[in-house]
Amino acid sequence: MAALLPNVLQMKSEFIQATLATLYMTAVSAIIAGVLGLGLGILLVVTQPGGLLSDQPSYQLLDKATNLLRSVPFIILLAVISPLTNYLIGTTVGTTASLVPLVLGIFPFYARQVQNALLDVDQGIVEAAQSMGSSPLAIIFRVYLKEGLPDLIRVSIVTVISLIGLTTMAGAIGAGGLGDIAISIGYARFENDVTLVAMLIILVLVFAVQLAGDWLVKRVTHD
Amino acid sequence: MAQPIIDLKDITVTFHNDQQVLPAVQDVNLAIDSGDVYGIIGYSGAGKSTLVRVINLLQAPTEGRVVVNDQALQDLSPAKLRQARRQVGMIFQHFNLMGSRTVLGNVIYPLLGQKISKQERQAKALRLLKLVGLEAYAQAYPSKLSGGQKQRVAIARALITDPKVLISDEATSALDPKTTASILSLLQRLNQELGLTIVLITHEMQVIKSICHHVAVMEDGQIIERGPVAQVFTAPQEALTLDFVEAATNVRAAIKRITRTIRLSELAANQELIAFKFIGQATKHGVISQLSQEFKVDVNILFANIDQIDGQNVGDMIAVITGDLAAFNPAVAKMASEGVHAQVIDEQVVKGLSD
Numbered sequence: 001m002a003a004l005l006p007n008v009l010q011m012k013s014e015f016i017q018a019t020l021a022t023l024y025m026t027a028v029s030a031i032i033a034g035v036l037g038l039g040l041g042i043l044l045v046v047t048q049p050g051g052l053l054s055d056q057p058s059y060q061l062l063d064k065a066t067n068l069l070r071s072v073p074f075i076i077l078l079a080v081i082s083p084l085t086n087y088l089i090g091t092t093v094g095t096t097a098s099l100v101p102l103v104l105g106i107f108p109f110y111a112r113q114v115q116n117a118l119l120d121v122d123q124g125i126v127e128a129a130q131s132m133g134s135s136p137l138a139i140i141f142r143v144y145l146k147e148g149l150p151d152l153i154r155v156s157i158v159t160v161i162s163l164i165g166l167t168t169m170a171g172a173i174g175a176g177g178l179g180d181i182a183i184s185i186g187y188a189r190f191e192n193d194v195t196l197v198a199m200l201i202i203l204v205l206v207f208a209v210q211l212a213g214d215w216l217v218k219r220v221t222h223d
Numbered sequence: 224m225a226q227p228i229i230d231l232k233d234i235t236v237t238f239h240n241d242q243q244v245l246p247a248v249q250d251v252n253l254a255i256d257s258g259d260v261y262g263i264i265g266y267s268g269a270g271k272s273t274l275v276r277v278i279n280l281l282q283a284p285t286e287g288r289v290v291v292n293d294q295a296l297q298d299l300s301p302a303k304l305r306q307a308r309r310q311v312g313m314i315f316q317h318f319n320l321m322g323s324r325t326v327l328g329n330v331i332y333p334l335l336g337q338k339i340s341k342q343e344r345q346a347k348a349l350r351l352l353k354l355v356g357l358e359a360y361a362q363a364y365p366s367k368l369s370g371g372q373k374q375r376v377a378i379a380r381a382l383i384t385d386p387k388v389l390i391s392d393e394a395t396s397a398l399d400p401k402t403t404a405s406i407l408s409l410l411q412r413l414n415q416e417l418g419l420t421i422v423l424i425t426h427e428m429q430v431i432k433s434i435c436h437h438v439a440v441m442e443d444g445q446i447i448e449r450g451p452v453a454q455v456f457t458a459p460q461e462a463l464t465l466d467f468v469e470a471a472t473n474v475r476a477a478i479k480r481i482t483r484t485i486r487l488s489e490l491a492a493n494q495e496l497i498a499f500k501f502i503g504q505a506t507k508h509g510v511i512s513q514l515s516q517e518f519k520v521d522v523n524i525l526f527a528n529i530d531q532i533d534g535q536n537v538g539d540m541i542a543v544i545t546g547d548l549a550a551f552n553p554a555v556a557k558m559a560s561e562g563v564h565a566q567v568i569d570e571q572v573v574k575g576l577s578d
Binding site: 129142 | 279281301302305306307308309311312313315317319320321322323324332333335336364366377380381384390
């Protein structure tokens with residue numbers, strides 16, 4: 001063991017610390033981006049032509065904004081929005097500061113996924129709900145979100161897994177976490193076992209998310 | 224005469240598609256009385272789905288007035304319109320049940336957010352499930368049901384708000400003939416027992432024949448013919464109506480079949496192939512036997528059928544007549560007023576069928 005992982009064994013507490021930091025960044029930004037992305041995704045679906053609250057100007061604006069945010073590469077986004085991060089958090093380095101770019105980087109992506117998931121909800125069911133006198137708000141909550149739930153969970157898994165990837169990038173420029181360990185210790189000091197173990201922990205996290213998600217999807221699917 | 228429960232006045236619906244303007248419904252007037260079963264028949268694209276969606280304003284008309292239950296729907300606020308929609312139940316070709324809810328959950332859905340206790344909601348839903356014969360499936364999910372069962376659930380769901388009108392949008396088109404018959408008899412029962420006004424659209428005359436009292440035939444966004452079903456069936460005025468009627472009575476298919484085995488050119492000079500239609504009283508007398516005795520003609524019956532349409536008997540018969548045609552044909556023609564209609568089938572008629 002010691003021969004295989006000479007450096008890792010001396011860094012147990014750092015690894016625990018880093019894993020917790022990664023979990024923290026992922027969880028908090030997932031919740032914030034989840035709320036924002038879900039909201040934006042719903043707005044995209046209902047404002048689009050033929051939607052429940054069809055509104056061409058709003059749709060165009062939201063659609064373009066989503067595309068714009070999505071086209072900025074994350075590593076550049078980190079740098080570009082650092083003034084905003086500084087304004088919101090008071091610093092641009094550290095785990096908490098990384099939440100700003102993480103949320104901004106992931107929520108437009110999530111919104112698009114939510115939009116696609118909700119567009120898969122059978123339009124006939126939406127029409128049936130309208131014919132039964134449901135209000136737009138009731139249709140969003142009782143039809144779109146309920147009928148689209150399995151797909152929403154699926155896209156949420158994909159998003160969280162992407163998000164774990166993004167936290168490592170943020171880590172590389174000072175946010176801490178497993179990415180930070182892998183790059184600034186493992187890579188920079190040629191301690192390959194550190195990089196490898198950091199990667200393995202990330203893999204475990206990804207698999208855990210995938211498994212939990214699949215289990216949830218199974219529970220809410222009834223066909 | 225009471226005010227019709229559904230009154231559509233000068234309805235025009237136009238869709239705009241990029242540069243194209245597509246008129247889906249053109250200047251249609253339609254009044255449906257309370258308690259009626261009104262069928263609208265037409266091929267797909269005729270505008271019938273668009274027209275019935277105007278009744279609950281799922282489709283806002285480009286022009287025209289919509290009055291349902293004495294309420295001018297276009298004048299209502301969105302909240303009032305939603306209340307008004309609850310008076311008009313709707314069922315669909317593809318059932319449109321929510322896969323994420325149980326059968327009971329689907330039936331209860333229209334009552335969510337209403338001021339009614341959970342127990343009452345459930346009791347009412349179970350009562351309706353019993354009415355459609357599915358109380359045993361309350362906790363099942365729709366994916367476990369057959370098409371006919373899904374449509375029954377959809378009917379229970381449509382009825383839970385106690386609507387006065389039920390719109391059926393091709394509700395039996397995705398079902399097999401036996402299931403179709405059972406759904407139609409359920410609708411008929413609802414009409415008779417609850418006094419529910421039913422508006423149904425279909426492309427099958429068989430459906431109209433089974434349960435409708437009135438029918439309107441739609442083509443290119445317009446109603447080209449309308450009236451009591453028995454009248455439209457027995458004396459169709461428009462070519463398209465005739466098409467639907469013949470498809471339903473099988474006469475056309477029978478003529479095709481017969482002319483394949485009996486060549487018209489091989490008939491003797493004193494023979495003819497003739498198609499009779501008997502309506503109402505004419506079905507109760509031995510019309511053909513009287514005629515054959517009177518004119519000393521031989522009648523070789525190749526096809527015969529009798530049907531009940533909205534309580535009225537309608538018979539069809541195809542036969543080869545041998546004898547004094549010069550006396551026979553004018554005599555038959557005179558019987559039109561008694562409900563006997565005859566058409567000699569010649570090459571031209573046969574040619575028309577194959578088109």
